[in-house]
Amino acid sequence: MTPGLSWVTRAAAALITASLLAAPAGAAGTLREATIGEPPPLDVMLTTADVASTIGRHIFETLYAWDSTYTPQPLLADRDRVEDGGKTIIITLREGVLFHSDKELTAKDVVASMVRWGKFGARGKLLMASATSVEATGKYEVTLKLSAPNGAWKNLIADVNGGLAIYPEDIAEKAGNKPIEQKDYIGTGPYKFVDWRPNRYVEVEKFDKYKPRSETADGYAGARIAKFDKIRFVPVPDVGTRVSGVQAGDYDYAEMISGDLYDNLSKDKTVQVQRSNAPIFGLFFMNSKDGIMKDNYKLRRAIQTALDKSQALRVAFGPKDLWNADGSFFQKGTPWYTTTGVAGYSPHDAAKAKELAKEAGYTGTPIRLLVSTNYQAHYDEAAVFTRQLADAGINVQMMVVDWATLLKMRGQPEQWDIFVTHHSLAPDPVLLTFMNASYPGWWDSAEIQALRTELVNSSDQTARKAVWDKIQALVYEQVPVMKVGDAYTYDVASPKLKGLNPNGPVFWNVSTK
Structure with missing residues (x-):
């Protein structure tokens, strides 16, 4: 998808691509999933992009x-x-x-x-x-x-x-730091890589010699049984096209559907709604390596102080049962839940934000916010925050690109000041992307270095929880990243599919009724 195209042009192109290039409706043995867009290389070891992981975990496996x-x-x-x-x-x-x-x-x-x-x-x-x-x-x-x-x-x-x-x-x-080539997409998973036609589809097929585990399937663990001959992952950037494709039978599954469609789709017998059991949360990463945001913690706090996260969540996700304005990075009821620092989560105080920005030396320089419309919620959140920041005298310039371009640009610190992504539920704080100093954003202050080392090197859960409390407080002090809030995303699928995984779009153990 070309970044310079208008949204209308891109949507029209997506509709044409979807109708022409999806596998024929009812193709025997082929499951067709409409993804949010073209993936980066499927070298899942090097990327945290969900669109790559969705495809890649069918091919590659972990210990x-x-x-x-x-x-x-x-x-x-x-x-x-x-x-x-x-x-x-x-x-x-x-x-x-x-x-x-x-x-x-x-x-x-x-x-x-x-x-x-x-x-x-x-x-x-x-x-x-x-x-x-x-x-x-x-x-x-x-x-x-x-x-x-x-x-x-x-x-x-x-x-x-x-x-x-x-x-x-x-x-x-032989791969080194370069993504592995398509001819080397060789894993141990239940499906093997077959073909990638850029902007058309990625196709995998059943690996007949796969050796599943004997345990009952549970989450991502246990037996993985390939019940389709092939799976075709089709990039369909426009959410409306993804939905209508499932309704018409052109696709069997479509991911990341916008919240404003939830109520109607929940009543639509041509689809089944797959609401996630675990929330994702939007993240706005600050550039800690280059530009106006580097080491300017007061300006970062000014930005967060101006925001009303509930409004952004409402616009992005719609019905209240699809979101929760919570500043903790872990859900209540989990071992890592803490409220330390969350007073700074969503103050929505324009006057205080102006004061902090002035103290930070901010003079109106445009702050470059990198965002994609492939994830509509990202764009909606960014648009709401841009308006709220304008009320506080903070000038934000939205840079809207497709997701593949964003994945490239976010690795170039001179290109942006804030970029928008989201994070899935993590079972341990060390898996949060902002805890990784090499992840775009590059948060690596002396304070987080010390706390990160203490968290990693301990195997005592009580001690590790106490360290995480300190880290969350530090996140709200240095603001390397802003959490938008918890969102319960949903996908839609053909009513014919059974055995769908509530943890996300994985298609082993899935079959048709």
């Missing part, structure tokens, strides 16, 4: 996977043990697991993947920065030694999203 309570369970791993006070981790692999190339998975593949992930992966340094060695100590045994315990190690390797996806040894070793 562990989260169950429905977000507890990590063995997937490619068979068992593990921890020694030396938590500094030695020994993982035994399942035997007989095949890659899509028909090569058997061994410890050498895991070691090569772990080494690459530690050097270049989106979340790899959170574990591997303290690794003193990682070795294949048997054909199916991997031994990881750390300089200090890591209480989150299993959670850190339990998802493909920026995580430790396991690639064949030769592919992992």
Whole structure:
């Protein structure tokens, strides 16, 4: 999609693309999903983009996977043990697991993947920065030694999203910091990569030699059974086109539907609504590396002080049962929930914001806000905040691009001051993207460095919770990121589909009625 095209032109193009390029309605054995847009490269180890993870987790697998309570369970791993006070981790692999190339998975593949992930992966340094060695100590045994315990190690390797996806040894070793090539999209998952036609579709097909686990499916854990011959992921940026495509039978599933359609679609018998059990939350990242926002905590607090998050959530998500204005980064009832710092979450005080901005030395310079319309909620939130900030005398220049362009631009600190994304529920604070100093935003102040180290190196839950309380307070002081609020997103699917996963669009164990 070309960034310079108007929204109307892009929507029209999407409609034409969808109608012409979707797999034929009723194609036997093919599930068709309408995604929010073209994915970046499917090297899931290097990216946290949801659109890549949605496709990639059908192809690539991890050593562990989260169950429905977000507890990590063995997937490619068979068992593990921890020694030396938590500094030695020994993982035994399942035997007989095949890659899509028909090569058997061994410890050498895991070691090569772990080494690459530690050097270049989106979340790899959170574990591997303290690794003193990682070795294949048997054909199916991997031994990881750390300089200090890591209480989150299993959670850190339990998802493909920026995580430790396991690639064949030769592919992992030669890839380096560049995305792996399409010909090397070789994993152990229930589906294997077949074809990618840019701006048309990505297609995967059932891997007949897949070896599922014996446990009952639970969340992302347990048995993964491919019940479709193929899955075709079609980029459809316009939300209306995604919905009408499912209603007409052109697609079987469509993701990320806007809140203003929720009430009507809930009553529409041509679709089934799939409301998420776990919230996502919008995030506005401040640029801590370059530009007007760098180290200017008072200006960041001025921006947050001007905002009414409830209004943005209402516009973006519609009915109240789809959102909750809560400043905690973890839901109430979870072990990590805390209210520290949340007084600064949504003050909506224009006068105070003006005062803080003046004290920060702000003189009206345009603040570049990078946002995409592929996620309509992102755009809606940004538009509301831009108006509210104008009332406080803070000049925001919205830079509207497609999602693929945003993913490229956010890695270039000279291009933006704030960018908009969202985050899924995390089972551990170390998995929050803003906790990663290498993630765009690049928050790495002396204060967070010390607290991050303390959080990672402890395996005592009470002590780690106390550290997280301090970190959330620091987030509201230094404002590396602004949380918009909790949103319960929903997708729509054909009424014919059964076995859909409430944790998100994954299509193993899914079939037609």
